[in-house]
Amino acid sequence: MGSTQDEVEVSYGVSNDFFKLWLDERMNYTCALFEDTENFSDNFEQAQDNKLRRLSRFANIGPHTESVLDIGCGWGANIEYQALVNKVPDVHGFTLSPEQAKKCQERNLPNTTATCDDYKTYQPPRKFDAIMSICMMEHIVSPEDARSGKAIELYRDYFRRAHEWSKPGTYFGLQTITRCQVPRNKKDLDDLRHATYVIFPGAVTPRVEDIIVATIPYFEVMEMHSMRFHYRKTCEHWLTRLQKHEALIREKWGSEVFEDYDRYLSTCITAFENNWQSLHQYSLKRLD
Numbered sequence: 001m002g003s004t005q006d007e008v009e010v011s012y013g014v015s016n017d018f019f020k021l022w023l024d025e026r027m028n029y030t031c032a033l034f035e036d037t038e039n040f041s042d043n044f045e046q047a048q049d050n051k052l053r054r055l056s057r058f059a060n061i062g063p064h065t066e067s068v069l070d071i072g073c074g075w076g077a078n079i080e081y082q083a084l085v086n087k088v089p090d091v092h093g094f095t096l097s098p099e100q101a102k103k104c105q106e107r108n109l110p111n112t113t114a115t116c117d118d119y120k121t122y123q124p125p126r127k128f129d130a131i132m133s134i135c136m137m138e139h140i141v142s143p144e145d146a147r148s149g150k151a152i153e154l155y156r157d158y159f160r161r162a163h164e165w166s167k168p169g170t171y172f173g174l175q176t177i178t179r180c181q182v183p184r185n186k187k188d189l190d191d192l193r194h195a196t197y198v199i200f201p202g203a204v205t206p207r208v209e210d211i212i213v214a215t216i217p218y219f220e221v222m223e224m225h226s227m228r229f230h231y232r233k234t235c236e237h238w239l240t241r242l243q244k245h246e247a248l249i250r251e252k253w254g255s256e257v258f259e260d261y262d263r264y265l266s267t268c269i270t271a272f273e274n275n276w277q278s279l280h281q282y283s284l285k286r287l288d
């Protein structure tokens with residue numbers, strides 16, 4: 001049933017300081033949105049805010065929004081954006097990683113709470129006006145679940161919960177990596193296997209068609225964007241920053257950590273370039 005807490009710890013528990021070295025200021029660990037789609041020249045911090053701005057629109061967040069839930073909130077980039085930029089009066093985020101939840105709490109954001117919770121057991125204290133989830137769906141289905149045909153059923157259960165946690169008429173701003181074509185040569189397959197089993201154990205990226213099918217009968221797809229070149233550029237930024245800190249990373253967290261992340265980010269650049277993986281954003285509206 002997707003990544004366990006121990007597996008999530010492998011993915012996000014190296015150290016908050018390690019990720020801080022190569023992510024943007026808000027610590028988004030997900031694809032940015034570049035307005036310059038020819039040269040992808042936007043400033044990286046701005047591109048990350050562009051992503052949060054568009055997903056806010058997809059979740060229909062505005063002055064009327066009283067509460068927003070961020071499922072799989074990471075180190076708190078989006079809850080910070082909702083509290084400080086959109087000024088939503090009641091923001092809640094949860095993550096399965098205790099270290100990430102601690103980091104979110106340390107931000108001391110106004111009108112914001114963050115907890116360590118599993119979406120499979122989360123009990124919301126109230127229904128939300130808007131739902132957001134940025135690249136958490138990749139953890140819902142394990143490679144074994146996908147092989148045994150359980151993917152759609154597990155995604156549908158996730159959408160059922162989001163429906164249950166929200167008010168009638170709610171919009172859901174969703175972003176996920178998606179699995180597309182399969183490479184043909186052994187080195188590329190080995191690199192993808194490394195990213196899947198070493199960096200993100202227990203997780204497999206969804207197929208876009210499975211997500212669309214699984215939204216029924218809970219949500220309607222209102223708008224969708226396909227953005228693999230934006231993720232290629234995001235990974236190039238992350239890799240450049242990681243390599244800039246190579247000596248420090250080797251010294252503080254060991255050479256294996258540096259080499260694993262160097263290999264994984266390089267693999268991602270090739271994977272997005274070749275359409276082995278893509279990135280999709282969706283605006284979903286609750287079916288009532």
Ligand SMILES: C[S@@+](CC[C@H](N)C(=O)[O-])C[C@H]1O[C@@H](n2cnc3c(N)ncnc32)[C@H](O)[C@@H]1O
Binds near residue numbers: 012027029
């Ligand atoms: C790739 S990170 C994205 C974090 C954040 N949304 C961002 O944009 O930076 C995936 C997030 O999903 C969370 N996650 C994975 N499995 C989860 C589960 N079962 N319940 C809640 N959160 C989960 C992880 O803890 C992590 O915070």
